[in-house]
Amino acid sequence: MSRSPFQGVVTVVRFNWHFYLFALMGVIVLLTVALICSGWISLLSWLAALGVLLTTVMSLVATYLAYDGSRLYRLDWLAPHLPEQGAGANIHAGFDETTALLRACYPGIVWGVYDFYDPKKHTEVSIQRARKAQPPEAGTIAHATDCFPADDDSLDVILLTLAAHEIRDHRERVDYFRDLRRSLKPGGLIVVTEHLRDLQNLIAYNLGAFHFHTAGVWLKTFREAGLTVTGTSRTAPLITTFVLTDHEDDS
Structure with missing residues (x-):
């Protein structure tokens, strides 16, 4: 199994094209104002157009580095956390890029695939496009x-x-992780891989980073669900992995 060199970037643009269309329209409008007007209005319009263009390009470069230019989808980083044989669950929220x-x-693991997508709760148009x-x-x-x-x-x-x-x-998230914990065998692991709302992601994705949770939010979720973090690593640029075990197993 392999991915095309720019599959991550293409996927993001494909399912979020409206954001890039708005950015393009914004740049065109700002450049038009800059050319028509003069003085400080023209200068501010040039600067604003440059800012929109730079943040858009920066987000695409960040996406390439995180998804296409990293080990993320090679999945070799999972090897230390997986048994040679056993039962595994791969959970997604409506778009599955990893089961195959x-x-x-890891053919020795029997992978079950679980989808918690709920169209009433997960109303983002990008997820709807992905599922179609x-x-x-x-x-x-x-x-x-x-x-x-x-x-x-x-x-x-x-996973x-x-x-x-x-x-x-938050309460829904804690309850869900508590239920996942219930299904673990003794010594079993939960591996959560996410973008964080941290400085690096804020620089890369600007306001888009507010869709992510902070490290503090995740740690609070895990703690309240009765899970212990046994390891944290930077799986790829801008992406963090938490390895969790049942608190009772760790005690």
């Missing part, structure tokens, strides 16, 4: 965040890659 890669890279372009594979288990459909003590590893941030409500 996981099955190719790539519907969930056959056998994907759709579920609500208040009921993870796996038996107690049944999973060796649970959430660029998905869990879609659960916006």
Whole structure:
């Protein structure tokens, strides 16, 4: 399994094209004002157009570095956290880019695929476009965040890659992770990979970074769900991975 060299950038633009269209229209309007007017109005318009253009290009470069120019989708960074054999859950929020890669890279694990997408809660147009372009594979288990459909003590590893941030409500997020914890076998792990709302992502994505949660929010979520962070790493530029275990197993 392999990805095309710019697949991440193309995917982001494809499903969020309205943002880039607005940016382009904004640049055109600002440049028009700059050419028509004079003095400080022209100068400010030139500067604003340059600012919009630079932030747009910067976000695309950041996306390339995070998704296409990194190890993220090679998934080799998962090897220390996965058993050679066992049961795994790959959870997504409506758009699954990793299950086929996981099955190719880690064939000894039986991967179940779970989708917590709820059109009433997850109303972003980008997710809707993604689901139309790539519907969930056959056998994907759709579920609500208040009921993870796996038996107690049944999973060796649970992966959430660029998905869990879609659960916006703190209480809902804590309850969901508590339910995931219930399904872990003794010694099992939950691996959460996310952008953070930190300085680097703010520089890269500007206001878009406010869609991400801060590290403090994640740590509070895990703690209240009864999970212990056993490791944190920068999986790729702008992307952080948390490795979690049941607090009782760690005590």
